[in-house]
Amino acid sequence: MTTVRTRIAPSPTGDPHVGTAYIALFNLCFARQHGGQFILRIEDTDQLRSTRESEQQIFDALRWLGIEWDEGPDVGGPHGPYRQSERGEIYKKYAGELVAKGHAFPCFCSAERLDQLRAEQTANKETPRYDGHCIHIPPAEAQQRIAAGEAHVVRMKVPSEGVCVVPDMLRGDVEIPWDRMDMQVLMKTDGLPTYFLANVVDDHLMDITHVLRGEEWLPSAPKLIKLYEYFGWEQPKLCYMPLLRNPDKSKLSKRKNPTSITFYERMGFLPQAMLNYLGRMGWSMPDEREKFTLAEMIENFDVQRVSLGGPIFDLEKLSWLNGQWLRELSVETFAAEVQKWALNPEYLLKIAPHVQGRVETLSQIAPLAGFFFSGALELDAKLFEHKKLAAEQVRQVMQLILWRLEALRQWEKDKITACIQAVVEHLELKLRDAMPLMFAAITGQASSVSVLDAMEILGPDLTRFRLRQAIELLGGVSKKETKEWEKLYAAIP
Ligand code: GLU
Numbered sequence: 408m409t410t411v412r413t414r415i416a417p418s419p420t421g422d423p424h425v426g427t428a429y430i431a432l433f434n435l436c437f438a439r440q441h442g443g444q445f446i447l448r449i450e451d452t453d454q455l456r457s458t459r460e461s462e463q464q465i466f467d468a469l470r471w472l473g474i475e476w477d478e479g480p481d482v483g484g485p486h487g488p489y490r491q492s493e494r495g496e497i498y499k500k501y502a503g504e505l506v507a508k509g510h511a512f513p514c515f516c517s518a519e520r521l522d523q524l525r526a527e528q529t530a531n532k533e534t535p536r537y538d539g540h541c542i543h544i545p546p547a548e549a550q551q552r553i554a555a556g557e558a559h560v561v562r563m564k565v566p567s568e569g570v571c572v573v574p575d576m577l578r579g580d581v582e583i584p585w586d587r588m589d590m591q592v593l594m595k596t597d598g599l600p601t602y603f604l605a606n607v608v609d610d611h612l613m614d615i616t617h618v619l620r621g622e623e624w625l626p627s628a629p630k631l632i633k634l635y636e637y638f639g640w641e642q643p644k645l646c647y648m649p650l651l652r653n654p655d656k657s658k659l660s661k662r663k664n665p666t667s668i669t670f671y672e673r674m675g676f677l678p679q680a681m682l683n684y685l686g687r688m689g690w691s692m693p694d695e696r697e698k699f700t701l702a703e704m705i706e707n708f709d710v711q712r713v714s715l716g717g718p719i720f721d722l723e724k725l726s727w728l729n730g731q732w733l734r735e736l737s738v739e740t741f742a743a744e745v746q747k748w749a750l751n752p753e754y755l756l757k758i759a760p761h762v763q764g765r766v767e768t769l770s771q772i773a774p775l776a777g778f779f780f781s782g783a784l785e786l787d788a789k790l791f792e793h794k795k796l797a798a799e800q801v802r803q804v805m806q807l808i809l810w811r812l813e814a815l816r817q818w819e820k821d822k823i824t825a826c827i828q829a830v831v832e833h834l835e836l837k838l839r840d841a842m843p844l845m846f847a848a849i850t851g852q853a854s855s856v857s858v859l860d861a862m863e864i865l866g867p868d869l870t871r872f873r874l875r876q877a878i879e880l881l882g883g884v885s886k887k888e889t890k891e892w893e894k895l896y897a898a899i900p
Contacts, residue, residue, distance in 0.1 A: 411442070412614050415445075416606065417450065419459070422669065446484070446613060462480070562591060568586060581628075665872055803895075842858065849874070
């Protein structure tokens with residue numbers, strides 16, 4: 408019997424997302440339940456957006472939760488390398504094979520031609536799709552043009568009619584018409600593969616037997632299935648997991664819910680509780696009990712118990728469950744958890760230089776710097792009344808800074824300052840116009856330690872969360888404002 412092998416294949420392009428942990432958890436449980444292996448592969452073919460910092464954050468966040476993998480970039484294994492950026496030659500070889508077999512073709516169309524095509528199709532209310540312009544170029548001619556250095560991509564051929572049957576472990580056979588599929592680019596002009604090619608090649612070469620992935624990938628499943636067929640490979644069993652949702656049923660998004668795992672760590676959730684809650688997303692124990700450990704989940708796991716109604720990721724429910732976990736700890740363990748969370752030497756050492764010169768007794772530390780040990784703050788709207796700026800401008804400046812900080816990858820004081828600087832300059836304001844607002848949002852006080860230092864120490868998750876909280880307190884941002892301000896934001900150099 409073949410060994411069950413599952414994997415998680417995150418792209419390291421941002422904060423470690425709770426959705427990644429959710430999918431990882433189910434893949435882990437499935438593999439363990441069958442005595443199989445669970446692999447971590449990094450899909451970093453998007454060179455512009457992928458970073459090593461983000462990759463490291465994914466490793467750390469999953470480990471914090473208690474999710475361990477048997478093979479991966481950091482632990483090695485017999486199917487490496489486990490980073491797609493290190494597998495370039497492999498994809499080239501397989502793309503070449505598809506072209507040679509006539510299942511794929513080089514395409515020389517310029518970006519302008521494709522833009523124009525898309526514009527025409529959209530105007531005619533057609534689904535934008537590649538029109539097959541380069542499909543009939545004789546192979547010898549194509550080879551010559553490539554040899555002469557002409558820029559090109561490789562596209563796969565797809566049937567133009569009929570339906571593709573996607574066998575989903577949860578939904579049964581799902582039929583998707585072929586005319587919805589584009590002639591997908593498999594290799595980009597830079598010689599790197601797209602998700603589709605790299606994903607299929609790697610799942611095959613890494614002997615993956617079952618793929619549990621998010622349901623957002625279901626519409627593109629036919630292209631993967633076709634690729635398996637073209638290569639003559641057996642396709643893994645497919646399972647499209649329901650998407651996590653905000654309480655209003657929309658897809659979980661950071662605008663409505665913090666989505667970074669590190670946020671939950673900073674807020675003082677227990678990793679066991681977090682994992683337990685993710686296990687409750689669309690799944691339940693046979694006896695419906697709410698609180699269970701990873702080991703219990705593995706022991707009782709049955710993927711068929713996943714229900715398709717979109718599971719709601721609700722902060723209140725998670726907090727309730729976390730409370731259950733906290734209350735059941737022994738007092739000693741509880742105290743140890745508090746220490747580990749924020750009363751640890753490492754964290755205190757970061758704060759100490761900023762408070763030492765401002766207190767006469769140690770007991771003044773809590774009133775001065777209590778916000779370092781809080782999550783959400785009780786904010787006072789009065790602190791946001793501004794001498795110079797109207798209420799709308801106050802929200803605007805804060806929102807633009809928030810967006811800028813959301814995109815900031817290296818969380819350091821001077822980089823944070825540069826974000827704020829860029830926004831205020833663009834709005835023709837001064838740093839001192841924006842700083843009191845930052846101060847109020849981040850510390851919740853009228854005076855305390857330097858807010859830029861505080862932001863660096865608090866970290867990106869809590870800083871962004873508090874800014875969001877403050878903007879909400881002041882009335883939030885309307886849809887119309889979002890549109891206008893996004894334009895303004897895009898123009899900031
Ligand atoms: N790299 C994809 C992602 O970031 C992987 C999706 C899949 O599991 O195939 O979600």
